[in-house]
Amino acid sequence: KAGVTQTPRYLIKTRGQQVTLSCSPISGHRSVSWYQQTPGQGLQFLFEYFSETQRNKGNFPGRFSGRQFSNSRSEMNVSTLELGDSALYLCASRQTGTNYGYTFGSGTRLTVV
Amino acid sequence: GQQVMQIPQYQHVQEGEDFTTYCNSSTTLSNIQWYKQRPGGHPVFLIQLVKSGEVKKQKRLTFQFGEAKKNSSLHITATQTTDVGTYFCAGGASYNTDKLIFGTGTRLQVFP
Numbered sequence: 001k002a003g004v005t006q007t008p009r010y011l012i013k014t015r016g017q018q019v020t021l022s023c024s025p026i027s028g029h030r031s032v033s034w035y036q037q038t039p040g041q042g043l044q045f046l047f048e049y050f051s052e053t054q055r056n057k058g059n060f061p062g063r064f065s066g067r068q069f070s071n072s073r074s075e076m077n078v079s080t081l082e083l084g085d086s087a088l089y090l091c092a093s094r095q096t097g098t099n100y101g102y103t104f105g106s107g108t109r110l111t112v113v
Numbered sequence: 114g115q116q117v118m119q120i121p122q123y124q125h126v127q128e129g130e131d132f133t134t135y136c137n138s139s140t141t142l143s144n145i146q147w148y149k150q151r152p153g154g155h156p157v158f159l160i161q162l163v164k165s166g167e168v169k170k171q172k173r174l175t176f177q178f179g180e181a182k183k184n185s186s187l188h189i190t191a192t193q194t195t196d197v198g199t200y201f202c203a204g205g206a207s208y209n210t211d212k213l214i215f216g217t218g219t220r221l222q223v224f225p
Contacts, residue, residue, distance in 0.1 A: 031211065033213070035215070042201075042215060042216075042217050042218055043156070043201065043203075043215035043218075044215075045212065045213065045214060045215070048211055048212060050211070055211055055212075056211060056212040059114065090155060090156070092156075100161075101146050101148070101158030101159075101160075101161055102146075102148075102156075102158060102213070103158065104155040104156050104157070105155065106154075106155050107155055
């Protein structure tokens, strides 16, 4: 069974640009969440999608957005990049129901210069 | 907003010693999950606790959920070098079980 796939693995962007990150969840998993991980702030919740609907949102500015497609694949977009957006962006999926943990992808390492 | 703190932030132990990390939430949790992240890796799900006072074991790992469902602990007996990594607890908010708030993490280093 394939795991959670995130692309690209590494990305270097300049300030002011925008970026789109992609996540393909495990087949059959309809819930997809995104997290930002930095050394100083740990794992910060960005948003969670289920059946193409955003169910939860973290405390991030509107520059951070996402969506989920009918095949459960998800994308997140960051516009007007800032240096502070440099981080590891992790996508996680899980089966429907509250008794299952999340399976994380390997993440996308974004560096803003 | 909801916060989940973990202590200690770092722990260095000699191989064979025990290790415990504690997780405390500012609000009541519906469930608590534990994850392990190896250096350079991504978080890997270990276990979920749901019931008040619940205790679960996985070989040398013992997980507890507090009676008030606001705290949890992970205890590793006789650590091994393969236990190295950062251990995160993640709390499901009582009002919305699909959103997980991760704790600050405890980085464990094991010296042979």
